[in-house]
Amino acid sequence: MALKELVETVARALVDEPDQVEVRQIEGEHHSLVELKVAKGDIGKVIGKDGKTAQSMRMLVAAASQKMGRRTHLDIID
Amino acid sequence: MTNGNATPTFADAPEELPDAQAQNLEENQRSEGPSRRGHSRRQRQQQPQDEQPFYEGDERAQEALQFVSTVLQQMGMECRARLCRPREEEEQGQLPEIVVEVYGRDSGRIIGKRGQVLAALQFLTHRAVNRPTIDRRHVVVDAEGYRLRRESTLATMAQRLGQQAVDEGKIITFEPMNPRDRRVVHLALAKFEGVITKSEGEGDERRVQIIPVRR
Numbered sequence: 001m002a003l004k005e006l007v008e009t010v011a012r013a014l015v016d017e018p019d020q021v022e023v024r025q026i027e028g029e030h031h032s033l034v035e036l037k038v039a040k041g042d043i044g045k046v047i048g049k050d051g052k053t054a055q056s057m058r059m060l061v062a063a064a065s066q067k068m069g070r071r072t073h074l075d076i077i078d
Numbered sequence: 079m080t081n082g083n084a085t086p087t088f089a090d091a092p093e094e095l096p097d098a099q100a101q102n103l104e105e106n107q108r109s110e111g112p113s114r115r116g117h118s119r120r121q122r123q124q125q126p127q128d129e130q131p132f133y134e135g136d137e138r139a140q141e142a143l144q145f146v147s148t149v150l151q152q153m154g155m156e157c158r159a160r161l162c163r164p165r166e167e168e169e170q171g172q173l174p175e176i177v178v179e180v181y182g183r184d185s186g187r188i189i190g191k192r193g194q195v196l197a198a199l200q201f202l203t204h205r206a207v208n209r210p211t212i213d214r215r216h217v218v219v220d221a222e223g224y225r226l227r228r229e230s231t232l233a234t235m236a237q238r239l240g241q242q243a244v245d246e247g248k249i250i251t252f253e254p255m256n257p258r259d260r261r262v263v264h265l266a267l268a269k270f271e272g273v274i275t276k277s278e279g280e281g282d283e284r285r286v287q288i289i290p291v292r293r
Contacts (some may be wrong), residue, residue: 013206059198
C-alpha cells in the first residue's frame with residue numbers, strides 16, 4: 001500500500017525534523033487507518049492554520065483511496 | 079530562461095519515431111478533448127508532439143515538480159507532471175511563479191469535485207516549496223488546464239463587472255473567494271481604467287470589491 005508512503009512524503013516535506021516522521025498503516029477489510037506521528041514542535045506544521053494542512057492531506061489520501069475502492073482515515077497522533 | 083525545445087526530456091522522443099507512429103501519437107493528443115483549445119495553430123505545428131512546450135524552470139521549480147510527481151505516483155494515479163512557463167508577467171523584483179501541470183488519464187481524480195483535490199495538492203506543494211526562511215514563491219498546480227479555464231472565466235467576469243461599476247458608479251462586491259481567485263480579479267482589473275479593487279473582510283469571508291474612481 002502506497003498510502004503510508006504518500007503521507008510520509010507529504011509530512012516530511014512540511015516539517016523541520018523529517019527524520020522524526022513516523023507513519024503506521026492498519027488495514028481493515030474495506031477501511032484503512034493511517035497514523036501520522038511527528039516531532040512535538042512539528043505538529044502545528046502538519047495540522048496548519050484552521051487544520052488546513054491536515055485537511056489537504058486527508059483530501060489526497062481520500063482521492064487515492066477512492067481509486068483503490070477503499071476508505072482511509074488519517075489520524076495525527078500527538 | 080530556457081526555451082521549450084532545448085529541454086532534453088521525452089518531449090523530444092516522438093521526433094525519433096517512424097512517421098506513422100508519430101502521426102498516430104499526434105492524433106491521440108488531438109483527440110484528448112476540449113481542454114487544449116486555447117492554443118494557436120502555429121504552436122500546434124511547431125510542437126506537434128506536445129502542444130505545451132516543456133519548461134525547465136529553476137531549482138525550486140524542480141523541487142515542486144519532484145514533490146508533485148512523487149505524490150501522484152504514491153497516490154497510485156496514472157498521470158504525470160511537468161513544469162510550465164509562468165502565466166503572468168511578474169511585477170519587478172518578484173520571483174517568477176512556479177507552474178506545475180498534471181496530465182494523463184487520472185487527471186480528473188486529481189482535480190476532484192469542484193477542484194478540491196487540486197486545491198489540496200496546490201496548497202501542500204506551496205507549503206513544501208515555501209519554507210519559512212526563504213522568499214515566497216507563488217505556486218500553481220493545474221491539471222489539464224482546469225485552473226487556467228476557470229481563471230480566464232473569472233477574469234472575463236471581473237472585467238464585465240468592472241465596466242458595470244464604471245457605468246453605474248457603484249461599488250460591486252464579489253462572493254467570498256480564496257486568495258488565488260481574489261488575485262485573479264485584482265490582476266484582471268489592475269489596468270482597468272476607472273476602478274480600483276480592494277479585498278475586505280477576514281478569513282473565509284474575505285471578498286473583492288470593485289470601486290469606481292473619478293479620473
